[in-house]
Amino acid sequence: MSAGQQPAPAPVSALPAFVPMSWPATLGYIGASVTIGLTQGLAQGFVSTNIPQIAGDLGATQTQATWLMAAFLIPRASMPLLLIKIRTQFGLRRFAEVAILVYFAVSLTAFAVSDLRSAVAVQFFAGMASAPLSTLAFMYMLEPLPPAWKMRLGLPMVLAMVAAGPMLARVISPALMGDHGWDGLHVMALGMAAVSLGLVYALPLTSQPRVKVIAAMDLVSWLLIATGFGGLTVAFVMGSIHWWTDAAWLGWVMALAVVTLTLAVVIELHRKTPLLDIRWLSSPAMLHLTATLLIFRLVLSEQSAGAPRMFQILGVTQDQLVPLFALITLATVLGGLALVPFMKPSRVPLFHLIALALIGAGAWMDSHSTIDTRPAQMMLSQALIAFAGSFFLAPAMMQGLISALARGPAYILSFIIVFLSTQSLGGAMGSGLFSTFINHRQAMHLQVLRESxxxxxxxxxxxxxxxxxxxxxxxxxxxxxxxxxxxxxxxxATNQAYVMAYNDAYFLTFLAAAAALCALVLHLFRDWLAARFWPRPARPAQPQPAQPQPVQTQPAPTSQPEPAK
Structure with missing residues (x-):
C-alpha cells in the first residue's frame, strides 16, 4: 500500500476499509507488529528481571530499586485511556510517528542515568512512552489482514508476542548484562527502538478521518483515573516489600486511589458524553467479563512471581534459568498459534475450560517442589501455564470486542480500557498478593521448623x-x-520454609483454577438446561417504518390514533 492511498470514509473507532496487499508488504507489516510488540515487552522485562543487578549498579538496595518497576507500571494502566482519544483526534499515522519518536528519545536518555532518582524518573517516562507500542503492535498486525482473519489470526498472534516479551527478556538478559551491567540492556532497548522507528516510517498505517473528540472534562477524568490506578499500582508493588501494616504511607496511597477513582466515577455518571460508560461497565455481563479477566490475571501471576523468585532463593542463577524461560517463551507463542485453526466466538467457553485445566495441572505439579527442585523439573508445568495464558487471552478479548461492537463503536473504548486495566493492574495486584502470601506462610513454616x-x-x-x-x-x-x-x-531451615510457602501458593493457585473451572462448567450446564427445557419465547416482529401498511383499501378512521412507529 502506497502512502498516497486513502481509505473510504469510516466511522470513528471503526477499522479502515481493507485494501489487499502483496505478500512481501503483508509480511513486512506482520514483522513490524512482532518487532514493536517485543520492543514493548522487553522494556518491561529488562527491569523486572534484573532488579538485584540494577540495584548494585546504582548503589541502592533491592527494596529501593523496586521503585523502578513501580515507576514503569504507574502510567501503563491509564495511558491507553487518553491515547485512544489522541489517536482519533490527531490521526493514526501521526500518532504512530510521534509515539515511536518519543519512545526512541526516552530510550536514548536512559544512558544519562547516574543514580536512583534519575533512574526512577527515566523509568516513569519509559513506561509512559511504551504504552502506545501495544496499540501500534495491534494496528500493524491488523492492517494487512483481510477482515475474516483479523480476529482469527491477528488477535492471537499479537497478544502472544506482547506476552512473550517479558519472558524473552529473561532469556537474553544474562548475555546482555555480562560485564557491562545495565548499559547492555540500554543498548538493546535503544536498538529495538531504532528498528521500530524505521519500520513505522517505512510502513505507514492507513489513517482514519480525524474527529475532534477530546473535551476539557476528559482530561479531568483521566487525571483522576491515572492517579487512582497509579496509587493502586504503587501499593501492590511495594506493599509486600514494606509490609502493609508497617508503612503508614501505603494506607494513605490506597485511600487517595479510592477517593480519586470515586470522583472519576461520579463525574463520568453525570456527563452527557462520558469518557467511560460506567453504566455499561457495571452491567452484569461486563462485570462477569471483568472478573474473569482479573481472576485469570491473578492466577497467571504464579509464573511471574512464583518459580523465578523461588529459584533465586535456592541459589539458582539467571544463566541457569535461561532454558526454562526459553521454553516458556516458545509455549506462549504456541498457545496463540494453536487458536488460529479453531478461533470462533462460540468456542470461547471451551478455550477457557482448556486453559483453566492446563493452569490447574501446572500448579498442581509445582506444588510438589522440594529444596532440591531445579528448573529442569519445572519445564513441563511452566510450559503448560504459559500455553494456557495465551490460549485464554485472545478469546477473552474477542468476546469483549464483539460485545462492545454489538452496542456500537463508541463502546470499544470502554472495553479496551477494561481489558488493559485488568491486565496491568491485575499483574501488579497478583504479584503483590502472591508475594504477601509467600511471606506470611514462610514466617509460619519457619517458626514451626525452629520449634522442631x-x-x-x-x-x-x-x-x-x-x-x-x-x-x-x-x-x-x-x-x-x-x-x-x-x-x-x-x-x-529458612530455604525449606520458603519452599513450603511456595508449595502452599502453588496449591492455592491450583484450587483457584479448579474453582473457576467448576464455576464455568456449572454456568455452561445452567445455560444448557435453560435452552433445553425453558427455551426463550420468540420476540414479536418489530414494525418496519419503511414498509406499507397492511390494509390499503380501507384506511383507518381519522378518530383512531396512528400506530406508534
Whole structure:
C-alpha cells in the first residue's frame, strides 16, 4: 500500500476499509507488529528481571530499586485511556510517528542515568512512552489482514508476542548484562527502538478521518483515573516489600486511589458524553467479563512471581534459568498459534475450560517442589501455564470486542480500557498478593521448623555434627566450626520454609483454577438446561417504518390514533 492511498470514509473507532496487499508488504507489516510488540515487552522485562543487578549498579538496595518497576507500571494502566482519544483526534499515522519518536528519545536518555532518582524518573517516562507500542503492535498486525482473519489470526498472534516479551527478556538478559551491567540492556532497548522507528516510517498505517473528540472534562477524568490506578499500582508493588501494616504511607496511597477513582466515577455518571460508560461497565455481563479477566490475571501471576523468585532463593542463577524461560517463551507463542485453526466466538467457553485445566495441572505439579527442585523439573508445568495464558487471552478479548461492537463503536473504548486495566493492574495486584502470601506462610513454616529443631533433638544434633565434619578442613577452631554449622542448619531451615510457602501458593493457585473451572462448567450446564427445557419465547416482529401498511383499501378512521412507529 502506497502512502498516497486513502481509505473510504469510516466511522470513528471503526477499522479502515481493507485494501489487499502483496505478500512481501503483508509480511513486512506482520514483522513490524512482532518487532514493536517485543520492543514493548522487553522494556518491561529488562527491569523486572534484573532488579538485584540494577540495584548494585546504582548503589541502592533491592527494596529501593523496586521503585523502578513501580515507576514503569504507574502510567501503563491509564495511558491507553487518553491515547485512544489522541489517536482519533490527531490521526493514526501521526500518532504512530510521534509515539515511536518519543519512545526512541526516552530510550536514548536512559544512558544519562547516574543514580536512583534519575533512574526512577527515566523509568516513569519509559513506561509512559511504551504504552502506545501495544496499540501500534495491534494496528500493524491488523492492517494487512483481510477482515475474516483479523480476529482469527491477528488477535492471537499479537497478544502472544506482547506476552512473550517479558519472558524473552529473561532469556537474553544474562548475555546482555555480562560485564557491562545495565548499559547492555540500554543498548538493546535503544536498538529495538531504532528498528521500530524505521519500520513505522517505512510502513505507514492507513489513517482514519480525524474527529475532534477530546473535551476539557476528559482530561479531568483521566487525571483522576491515572492517579487512582497509579496509587493502586504503587501499593501492590511495594506493599509486600514494606509490609502493609508497617508503612503508614501505603494506607494513605490506597485511600487517595479510592477517593480519586470515586470522583472519576461520579463525574463520568453525570456527563452527557462520558469518557467511560460506567453504566455499561457495571452491567452484569461486563462485570462477569471483568472478573474473569482479573481472576485469570491473578492466577497467571504464579509464573511471574512464583518459580523465578523461588529459584533465586535456592541459589539458582539467571544463566541457569535461561532454558526454562526459553521454553516458556516458545509455549506462549504456541498457545496463540494453536487458536488460529479453531478461533470462533462460540468456542470461547471451551478455550477457557482448556486453559483453566492446563493452569490447574501446572500448579498442581509445582506444588510438589522440594529444596532440591531445579528448573529442569519445572519445564513441563511452566510450559503448560504459559500455553494456557495465551490460549485464554485472545478469546477473552474477542468476546469483549464483539460485545462492545454489538452496542456500537463508541463502546470499544470502554472495553479496551477494561481489558488493559485488568491486565496491568491485575499483574501488579497478583504479584503483590502472591508475594504477601509467600511471606506470611514462610514466617509460619519457619517458626514451626525452629520449634522442631531443638538442640536436644537427635536429628538436629546429627545434622550439626555432619556439618562440623565437612567444615573441619576449613575452620580448625572448634567454636567457630560449631557456630558455622548451626548457621548452615538455620539457612537450610529458612530455604525449606520458603519452599513450603511456595508449595502452599502453588496449591492455592491450583484450587483457584479448579474453582473457576467448576464455576464455568456449572454456568455452561445452567445455560444448557435453560435452552433445553425453558427455551426463550420468540420476540414479536418489530414494525418496519419503511414498509406499507397492511390494509390499503380501507384506511383507518381519522378518530383512531396512528400506530406508534
Amino acid at each position: 529443631m531443638a538442640t536436644a533433638d537427635p536429628l538436629t544434633t546429627a545434622a550439626v555434627a555432619r556439618n562440623m565434619a565437612l567444615l573441619g578442613p576449613q575452620l580448625p577452631d572448634l567454636a567457630a566450626r560449631k557456630a558455622q554449622a548451626v548457621a548452615l542448619i538455620a539457612q537450610e
